[in-house]
Amino acid sequence: MPSFESVHTQTGESTWARSRSGIGGRLRALRMAWIDNSRYFPLMLLMPVLIFFLLWNIIPLLWMVGMSFYNYSLVTGQPPRFIGLGNFVDLYNSFAVWGALGKTFVFVFFSVGIETALGMLLGILFWGSTRLPGRRLALTLLFSPMVLTPAATGTFYRLIYEPTFGVANYLTILIFGAKIDFLGDKFWAMPAVLLVDIWMWTPFMILITLAALGSVPRAELEAAEVDRLPWPQRFRYVVLPHAKFILMLGIVLRTIDSFKVMDLIYQLTRGGPGNTTEVVGITLFRKAFEGFTMGWSSALAVITLLVAIAFTSIFLYILNLRQRGGAN
């Protein structure tokens, strides 16, 4: 016969266990009803990110769009004055803005074009050289430029390009017997800046190419090899259909990034000589953070954003068009 204590204990435990399972069960049921089975559950999971996105992206973006309709200078002490489309009209009439946009397009065209071509070439070489001794080390070294900050890269390239003691001029004297003021000459400044960007970001396109090539099914490659398909055709008919999506993603990312380039060029030439390397990012920086014309700068930022969105849309449209074409 169980003692009073044990009965009491058993009874107490079971009561406690019951009550625990009862509370737990109720809580669980409540959780199932309100959270797990709720149609808002995915939204709840997304909520932290959405709040962050709303606070740091959407609200500032809307604020910027709103500010673009005002004349507001941070340094005059005057409140913002609504001027409608005044800033946009001024942008449209500004030679400086059109000039900066033109230089930006030139920069984007050459930087993304050359980086993509070089990146794909080197990526394919690395992809096909799995038995190359030191391949991993070579890849690591090759990727190192893109992990550097643009400000640091700009600073040391300024020294490399320095006409009196820079390495670049040591080489030009060896090869051509003449010095070149890379960053001070109106003809050389843009190519010199482009070269630094290409040096810095070609590794990114190599990485993208390697990822893209990795997505090609091995069976299809082996079939192409069995069929002795020549390399260009193998690339066109086997590799490209699979790799093009990732490649296009890389190109889109690089295009957007190149379009808003500022720090690298600012460090190298400050947009000079004259305004030969003044891309739209530098114009924006000058007007916003040196001129403190917040309304005008917001309008330019809105235009820049729209152009970046247009770029992305065009790429995606082409991609979808080809995809549809392929499906047909």
Next chain:
Amino acid sequence: MSKRKIQFLVTSLVVVMAWTALSGFSPSQAADHPLKGQKIEMAILGIGGWLPSRLGVDMSPLFAEYAKKNYGYDVSFTFAEAPFSALFQKAASTLATRSQEYNIIISDSQWLGAFAEPGWIVKVSDLIKENPELDIEWYDRVVVDTYMEYPEGSGELWGLPEEGDTIALFVRKDLFNDPAEQKAFKEKHGMDLPQTFEDFENLSMTDFEKIAEFFTRPDKGLWGTAMQYSKEYDFMTMYLYPFMFSRGGDIWDPKEYKVYGILNSQVNAEGMIWNKRMLNYQPPGAVNYGIAEEIDAFTQDKVATAFQWAAVGLAMITEQNKDRVMVVPPPGFKQADGSLKRLYSIGGQPWVINAYNDEAHMRVAVDFLKWWYLPETQLEFAKRGGNPCVKAVLEGPGFEDIQPWFRAFKYMLRTDRSRDFWHDPKYSEMLAAQQEGFTAFATGQIDDPMLGLEYAACQQQKILYEAGRSKIKPPKSCDDVRLK
């Protein structure tokens, strides 16, 4: 009480009174100080990598000792900094939110209007009325015009000079004193190489150009001179202005805020051509030179002379070159009557006080400034390499011998030899437009200097007109002016 005892007591009283007056405080002032026994943290915002700005902070422990001893409170300082081109932005972003993150700011002189107009800084005129110790006799009127007053000629003061600065010519004595060089120069140009301060005082830019050309020997890695042409901040502007101001050119009419028709003048265009021609005697890449690049070129013995701010004298004169460098006035420009005129840009920075400081921080800021202008503090500042502006200090015996550049600095710190430009709130926009126009010509992007001037004048007139600061609209012809 004997007459002798009375005499002794009176004398003692006079001595004590004189001592307390000279040391800048009275025992009752210390005893009654409202912050006595408190601990205050002050923050100064200054210019990064700029020694004079740093000196203000490096010397702050001396003020902490002084405050403890004389006012009875503990004070510590923190220092934030940003480069010239970013400092205003850093200050503006906190002041616009009425923050007292920085209690005292080392501003650039052109920013006075931009700080004063929104009411971000304390009006020093009022401060001086309440604190007569800050009513100081400055070395020259140019100190008030440059570091204190806004708007021009209004008599309203907003800053106090932290440090004065003028352009000086740093010269390699070893080259100029070399008999072989002297002989060769004499044979080539029929004149002597200048040797003394006085020789340089009488040197014209035309003759200086001959000297610069003479020392330009690219095969030996030596060039005649160095100036600043960088597009960054005001570098190009500051070193082009002397070619305009000294030859009768002007940049605007501050009463009517008129730029167009004044900046874009023939005399200024000729100044630009001359300034660009000087690039022929400077190292390759000089078109991108700023302050730091010039220091490098001079200390690496690449150039025989360098036009440089006196404020960076400590960086220009190193342990290696200190025995072979002299600092002299920059050349003058020959006038029609044969006289020499030199009107160079002025540098230097004022202290400004955050208007949103609470009572305690405001009190410490004022105490700090009173201490800063004590003769002993100013002398210590000078010994550490800073350029004071207090008349009593500059005219004190032996001042010119404290630092090698002090004589040239003092010589140039005069209204007729150094001049500042706009203190207007719109200065940064106006400056950016001007830098673009000026550098476009210097770098060869455009061939016509008048186009660069037209561009700058049109842009600046437009900025002033649209901001409501000027009633003068840029002419219709400005619509077609662009840098190709």
